[in-house]
Amino acid sequence: MKNSFLGKRIRGGGYAIKGAWLLLKHEPSIQVQFIISIFVCLTGWYFDITRSEWIFQFLAIGLVMAAEGLNTALEAMADFVHPDFHSKIGHIKDVAAGAVFIAALIAVIIAAFIYIPYIF
């Protein structure tokens, strides 16, 4: 069972859950986004948003947190392979941060589409 197809998939899932827990426990940017996500969910509950609005909201939350998680992993990898200052490392980190920015911008646009009609 341990090295079977299913056993490996289950073990992989365990590592992934451990990774998500590590992000939540140690990464301030993920912690901030998690708190914002809770606040946004409470807002959705308050305004009683529709099922499709919930789906878009969860997609936006997932997009931002997944991008931030990958950015964190990439930063850690960059610092590990090249701990010293290097313009290429700076470029890699800037591009990864840019991906998070794009995800966050899309999330803000989705939030505006959902909530502006409820507020005004």
Ligand SMILES: Nc1ncnc2c1ncn2[C@@H]1O[C@H](COP(=O)(O)OP(=O)(O)OP(=O)(O)O)[C@@H](O)[C@H]1O
């Ligand atoms: N080793 C390096 N060489 C060149 N530039 C770097 C290097 N490390 C960081 N930088 C520059 O500093 C910026 C911030 O890097 P840093 O690793 O501190 O990321 P951060 O977004 O502040 O992440 P965190 O807050 O999670 O540590 C990078 O986007 C990059 O422009």
